[in-house]
Structures are given as structure tokens and as C-alpha cells.
Amino acid sequence: MVKNYKIIVSYDGTRYNGWQKQKNVESTIQGKLEALLTRLAGKEVTVQGSGRTDAGVHALGQVANFRMDTELSEGELFQAMNQYLPEDIAVLELKTASDRFHSRLSAVGKTYCYRIYTGKAKPVFDRKYVWQLPERPDVSRMRKAAAFLPGQHDFRSFCGNKHMNKSTIRRLDRIEIVEDGEELRLVFEGNGFLQNMVRILTGTLVECGLGERSPEEMKEILEARDRSASGQMAPARGLTLVEVRY
Template structure:
């Protein structure tokens, strides 16, 4: 009997060209997962992800679903994935889901974390998971700027896809900016119902520019109203971003 399976996936995105399978490369997360299902069944079985993380972006709690007719129990299928997946991808949980469950369409929210190193020495052990900018930003200025971005807005100015023809209105429930690692790190947490392409990285880059005095926090309102990508700031590097959780 064909069943719908829901799985939670964790991965280090350093050496991958993002989540979405592509014709010109085999190094995508979706592609690796589908290779395991092909190994198991000899058939092409699509895996649907909750979101398309960019090249170099990591995940602790990506969610995906696929449909499969198998005699394997859930724990056996989980073990099969983890036996053959590379060491930088792991399936954390795998359960039968309802017929109508869809990892992307059923999601009601996502949480992302961006890590920024603000210490003096190089972050040797975390260098693949955080951005070390040349200047140290003022966290309070960043928090002030973030307060203008929370809520339901048109985030077209913060969308990396300049040809987006669908709605760019999204609701940001919260942005928190916390000092961690003994004052050597800033952690920016973004929680919302959904995010546009590159949105979190552009938000981070814009907040950083406020933090180093290149912009005033009050400019966020004008940037939102402009609906122009050129009005927002730089896009922060992919390696600092991690998809933490998908909510249903």
C-alpha cells in the first residue's frame, strides 16, 4: 500500500548546491535523498521539502515527505536512509503521515537562525557555520531596526528573485538578536509564516549595515515601502544560516 511518509532531516550544507535537485549537479540534498529511495526501490520517487534552502545553508530541522509502497517498518526505513546517506546528512525521524500532509503546503511557520561571529580570533571550529564580518555591529541598533520589520509587510525589497510574480507579502512574527558565546557571537532568530528567496540573508545583511552605522534603523520603513531590492542591504553569506524548525 502506498503510504505518505514525513521525515525530519538535518544537514551541513557546506558542500551542497542547496536543497533542490538540479540537472547539472548531483550535490543537492533532495537529490541525495531521492538516490536512497532509488537504491531501495529502483524507481524515481520524488521527495518534497518544506523549503528550498540556498547553496551552503544548513538545516537542523528541515521537513520532507514522499510516498512509498514498502514492507519495511518505519524504523527500518529510517535506518536504511542513514546507512547510505553521506555523513553530512541525517534523517532524524521518519513517520507515516496523513494522506493529505505536504511538507511545504501544510507548514504554518519556519524558524531560521543566523550566526555572526563578533570576536577577535577566528572561529576555527565553527567557521563553516557563522559569518565573521570585518566590522563588529552594534546589537542595539540592529534590534531597533528589526522592530520595524516585524509584522505583516510586503517584503519585495528583501527578495532575491527580482522576477517574482507571486505575492511577496509575508508575516514576520519575531526577530530576536542575542549575544552568545561569551560575547563573541550574535545570533539572529527569524520566525515567520514563510520566507522569500534569500529573504533571511538580505534581512541579516541590512540589519548588519544598521549595526555598523551605514544605515539608520528608521530607514527600514522606507525600504519596505520602496518594493525595490536595490534599496535593501547586502546579502549575508550563506554559511551563517540554519533552518532550525518547520512548524505545522
């Protein structure tokens, strides 16, 4: 009997070309999952993710689903996946879902976290997970700029795909900037995010914090609906998909 399985996946994206399967399945998260499940099932299994994380982006709680006919119990399938997946990919939870559940179409919100390191010494053990800045940005300026962003807006100026022909309107529920010693954490919550959106928002907010832009420019950038109006795109390594909500 074919069942619809929901999984929560954690991964270190450092050595992968993102989530989405490409010609070389060895280099993507989706490709790794599908290759293993196809081997376990004896026939092709397709894995649907809640979204496509970029190359180098990490996940604490990526959600995916797949349909599979197997004699393995949920516990046995969970164990097999964790046994045979690479050490930088883990299945945190596996359970049978309703037939109508779809990890992307059923999602109502996501949380991302971007980590910035501002210390003088190299962050040796966190170097793959933070963006190291040579100077600390003014957090009050960043917060002032971020205040223009929550709500439903056209975020085309913060979309990495210049040829996007679908709607670029999204609802951003919250941006929180947390100071923790030498680290800044930017938390983004919303109903969905465009390609590279969090990284471009982060890069633009940092430019505001460094005095390269005024916080008030955020309103003009939104209204421009043009990628060239916004700032730099922050490196992938600092970004983590924290949670997907249903």
C-alpha cells in the same frame, strides 16, 4: 501499499548546491534523498521539501515527505536511510503521515537562525557556520531597525528574485538578536520566507549596526518594494533552518 512518509532532516549544506534537485543530483540534498529512496524502492521516488534552502545553507530541522511502496518497516527504513546517506545528511525522524500531509503546503511557520562571529581570532571550528565580521556592530541599533519588521508586510525589497511574479507579502512574527560572547544570533520566525529573504534582512540589519544606515530606513526600504533599496546579502554559511511548524 503506497504510504506517505514524513521525515525531519538535518544537514550541513557546505558542499551542496542547496536543497532543490538539479541536473547533477549528487550536489543537492533532495537529489541525495531521492537517489537513495529510488534505489530502496526499486522505482522512482519524489521527495517534497518544506522549502528550498540556498547553496551553503544548513538545516537542523528541514521537513520533507515522500510516497513509497516498501516492505520495510518505519524503523528499517529509518535505519537504511541513515546508513546509506552521506555523513553530512541525517534523518532525525521518520513516520507515516496522513495521505493529505504535504511538507510545504501544510506548513504554518518556520524558524531560521543566522550566526555572526565578531571575535578577533579566526573561528576555526565554526568557520563553516558563521559570518565573521571585522568589527562588532551596535546591537542596540540593529534591534531598533529590526523593530520595524515584524507584522505582515510586502517584503519584495528583501527578495533575491527580482522577477518574482507571485505575492511577496509575508508575516514576520519575531526577530530576536541574542548576544552570546563573541557571537550574535539572529532568530527569525514567520509564516514563510522569500528567496534569500533572511540573508538580505541580516545583511541590512548589520549595515544599520555598523552605522552605514539609520535604523529608521527600514520603514522606507519596506515601502520601496525594490531589492536595490535594501542592503547586502549575508553569506549562506551563517544560516540554518531550525524548525518547520505544522
